[in-house]
Amino acid sequence: MIASAAFDILLCLLIVTVAVGSVAARDLFGAVALYIVYGLLLAIGWVRLGAVDVGLAEGAIGAGLTGVLLLGAAARLKAAPDPPRLRIVPLLLCLAVSLGLGAAVLSLSVPQPGLVPLVQENLAASGVGNPVTAVLLNFRGWDTLVESVVLVVALVGVWALAPDDLWDGRPGAAQRVKRDAVLNTFGRLLPPVGLMVGIYIVWIGAYAPGGAFQAGTVLAAVWLLAIMAGVAEPPPVRRPLWRALLVLGPAVFLLAGLHGTLWGAFMSFAPAKAKTMIMAIEFTLTLSIAVTLAMLVLGRPRRPA
Amino acid sequence: MIADAVTVLLIGAGLFFFVAGTVGFVRFPDVHSRLHALTKADNLGLGLVVLGAALQAPDAATVLKLVLVWLLTLAAAATVAQLLARSALEDGAP
Amino acid sequence: MTDLLYVAALVILANVAVSAWRVLHGPARADRIMGAQLIGTSGVALLVLLYLIHGSSGVLDLALLLALLAAFAAVGYVKSRSADGAGDPEVAGGEDP
Numbered sequence: 001m002i003a004s005a006a007f008d009i010l011l012c013l014l015i016v017t018v019a020v021g022s023v024a025a026r027d028l029f030g031a032v033a034l035y036i037v038y039g040l041l042l043a044i045g046w047v048r049l050g051a052v053d054v055g056l057a058e059g060a061i062g063a064g065l066t067g068v069l070l071l072g073a074a075a076r077l078k079a080a081p082d083p084p085r086l087r088i089v090p091l092l093l094c095l096a097v098s099l100g101l102g103a104a105v106l107s108l109s110v111p112q113p114g115l116v117p118l119v120q121e122n123l124a125a126s127g128v129g130n131p132v133t134a135v136l137l138n139f140r141g142w143d144t145l146v147e148s149v150v151l152v153v154a155l156v157g158v159w160a161l162a163p164d165d166l167w168d169g170r171p172g173a174a175q176r177v178k179r180d181a182v183l184n185t186f187g188r189l190l191p192p193v194g195l196m197v198g199i200y201i202v203w204i205g206a207y208a209p210g211g212a213f214q215a216g217t218v219l220a221a222v223w224l225l226a227i228m229a230g231v232a233e234p235p236p237v238r239r240p241l242w243r244a245l246l247v248l249g250p251a252v253f254l255l256a257g258l259h260g261t262l263w264g265a266f267m268s269f270a271p272a273k274a275k276t277m278i279m280a281i282e283f284t285l286t287l288s289i290a291v292t293l294a295m296l297v298l299g300r301p302r303r304p305a
Numbered sequence: 306m307i308a309d310a311v312t313v314l315l316i317g318a319g320l321f322f323f324v325a326g327t328v329g330f331v332r333f334p335d336v337h338s339r340l341h342a343l344t345k346a347d348n349l350g351l352g353l354v355v356l357g358a359a360l361q362a363p364d365a366a367t368v369l370k371l372v373l374v375w376l377l378t379l380a381a382a383a384t385v386a387q388l389l390a391r392s393a394l395e396d397g398a399p
Numbered sequence: 400m401t402d403l404l405y406v407a408a409l410v411i412l413a414n415v416a417v418s419a420w421r422v423l424h425g426p427a428r429a430d431r432i433m434g435a436q437l438i439g440t441s442g443v444a445l446l447v448l449l450y451l452i453h454g455s456s457g458v459l460d461l462a463l464l465l466a467l468l469a470a471f472a473a474v475g476y477v478k479s480r481s482a483d484g485a486g487d488p489e490v491a492g493g494e495d496p
Contacts, residue, residue, distance in 0.1 A: 003405035010412050014419065021423050033422050033431035036472050040435075040442045041415070043461060047449055052457035059461055063439065064468040068475030075479035173485035175478075181489040183477075186384040186470065193377065197467050201460065209457035214464070221468050228478050230487075313403055316448070320410050323441065327414040330437060331421060336429050339421075343433055347440045354407075354444045358451055370459055371447065374466045378443055381469035385436055388477045391488035393429045395480075 008048060015041045028074045036067040052209035053132040056201070060217035068224065069297050127274025129207035136211065137278045141267045145257065148250045148285055151292045155246065159237055162300040168238030169301035177230030187229020194222030202286045206275070212249070212282045216289025223294045234298050236305030242291065249288030253281050312357040319353030322346045336393040344386040348379050401452055408448045415441045432476045439469050 018041060022034035039062020046055035119131050119139065126134035136144050162169065177184050198219040205211030226232040235242045256277045257267040264270075269277050329342025355375045362368045415438050422434035446462035477488050 001402070003402050003409060007405055007409050007412060010409065010416070014412070014416055018419055021419075025423075029428055030423065030425065030431060033428075033435050034419075036435045037419055037422055037438050040438060040465070043465070044442060044445055044449070047446065047453070047458055047461065052455060052461060055461050056457070056464060059464050060468070063442075063465055064471050067435075067472035071472065071475045071479045072484050075484060173483040175485045175487070176481075176490050177487050178489040182384055182387040183474065183487060183489060186380065186474075189380060190467070190470075193373070194467055197463060201464070204460070208460075209455075210460065218464060218467065221471055225471060225474060228474055309400055313400075316404075316407050319444070320407055323411055323414050323444065327417050327437065330433070331417055336427050336433075339430065340433060343437045343440075347437060351440055351444050351447075354447055358447050361451055367456070367459065370463060374443060374447065374459075374462050377463070377466035378440055378469050381466070381473075382436070382440065384470050385473040388488055389429050389433060389473060392477045392480060393427065395488055396427065396429070 011041065011045060011048065015045055028077060029071075032067070032070045032074050035070060036063060039063045039066065053130075053211065053214075056209055056211075056214040057217070060214050060221065064221040065217060065224075065293060065297055068221075072297075125271040125274070127269060127271065127276075127278050128205075130205060130209065130211075132209070133205050133211055133278070133282075137281060138269060138274060141253070141257065145250065145253045145267070148253060148288065151289065151296075152246055152250065155292050155296055158296060158300055162237075166301045166304065168236060169304050170236045171234050171295065171298035171301050172227065173302055175228060175230045179230075183229045184231065187226050187231040191222055191226050191231070194218060194225075198222070198286070198290070202282050205282060206279065212285040212289060215286045217293060219286065219290035220293035220297070223290065224297055227294075227298070234295075237295075237301055238305060245287055245291045246295075247288065249281070249285030252284040256281055308360045312360045315353050315357030315360070319350040319357065322350030322353065326350060337390060340386055340390055340393070344382045348375075348382050351375060351378055404448050404452050408445055408452070411441050411445050411448070415445075428476070432473050435472055436469070439465060439472075443469070 015038065018034050018038045022031050022038055025031035025034060039058060042062060043055045043059035046052070046058055119135060122139070123129070123131060123134055126138045128134050128137070177187075198215045201210040201218060202212055202215035203210075205215070223232065227234055237243075256269070259277075260266055260268040260270075323346070326343050326346030329346065330339050333339045333342055352375050355371045359368045359371045362371065418434045418437045418441065422431045422438070425431050443462050443465050446458055446465065450456070450458040450462065478484055478486065480486065480488075
């Protein structure tokens with residue numbers, strides 16, 4: 001009993017200390033290294049709160065993709081001028097906004113007993129056994145559909161930064177890797193295992209923590225590792241097949257939603273068909289999220305196709 | 306009951322290696338010594354913790370998952386040790 | 400049993416705290432990344448212990464995910480050291496062999 005309380009208290013202290021350290025770090029590299037640690041600790045924190053679904057997402061994004069993205073960004077900012085000095089007025093404004101937000105959140109009345117009983121009551125009709133997946137893909141499918149579109153729009157925004165002559169080129173620089181050396185071998189070893197883990201996570205999402213977003217992030221990370229290890233090449237952004245993969249998930253989601261219009265209302269699934277439809281959406285969405293996230297990390301086209 | 310006792314012993318032994326690895330990581334004088342401490346001791350520690358947990362596993366699939374967790378961490382540690390050691394040499398570490 | 404597991408988790412968390420000090424202070428960049436790597440391994444061990452405590456297989460899946468991505472940050476770091484982010488310490492001088 002005491003040990004479990006001590007564990008939670010130490011975990012909270014560590015999370016807050018590492019967060020403050022990351023924000024206050026003088027050099028950019030130290031801030032990024034601490035941020036990677038922060039993501040990892042946060043994932044453990046979500047587990048302690050019983051939100052393993054969120055822990056999986058935080059682990060994949062925080063300990064995986066963001067680390068590589070920020071390390072690359074920090075390296076590019078090397079030539080940047082001195083870090084900005086502390087400015088009092090913006091600091092006060094930020095504090096005021098934070099306090100205002102905090103007060104607003106704390107003053108919200110918490111409906112008792114919340115939405116949990118409602119979700120539990122309708123879980124049988126949702127087609128899946130994991131309440132988180134039921135909310136994300138069925139009860140609140142609208143939100144998730146729009147979120148999946150936002151990712152693609154963000155990628156189009158990144159691609160738009162390409163200069164004219166590289167408009168349909170290949171993202172990322174050509175990797176210099178020694179063949180059959182350590183990194184190259186590791187890059188060949190990991191993808192089969194990563195693929196298996198990715199498929200497992202989306203499949204198990206139907207009745208336990210997991211799902212398209214977590215699985216897509218894992219696949220994106222493993223693909224990026226294979227690229228960094230010189231095992232795979234990022235495709236030129238003009239390739240129709242890859243562009244089709246980017247929109248496949250949102251398109252299937254939208255079609256499933258329109259199909260619901262025939263049955264009753266937009267984005268409603270007949271209980272008998274719900275499981276099939278949700279799994280079709282989850283698997284195609286996983287592919288689209290994987291390709292989109294990896295392409296977002298790779299950035300704009302940098303060399304001819 | 307016996308399985309529980311063995312689990313506790315194995316996890317205890319694993320903790321010893323974790324503490325040893327971390328002490329080495331904080332106390333050793335240069336990058337390569339520190340790298341040595343962390344990529345050896347901690348993975349042995351994790352192996353023992355995984356072994357202890359495997360004794361409590363309800364089915365074979367869980368045991369497989371636990372073993373996979375350890376093998377993946379080992380492969381990652383071996384790769385990272387090579388890459389970081391070489392990159393530290395380039396930076397002029399002794 | 401559960402209390403002992405919590406004590407074990409507490410010991411590993413203390414290791415994480417000590418390693419975080421190295422991430423904060425360096426001195427070399429490799430030290431900071433090593434610290435993150437060590438905290439990754441410790442995090443996996445913590446999740447294995449938490450799996451035993453909570454008994455939920457999702458926790459073990461998270462340990463599997465972190466183990467899969469354990470080398471990710473360090474590989475990203477050695478890549479980010481070259482000017483174009485595509486070099487490799489195994490290739491002499493960061494150039495083509």
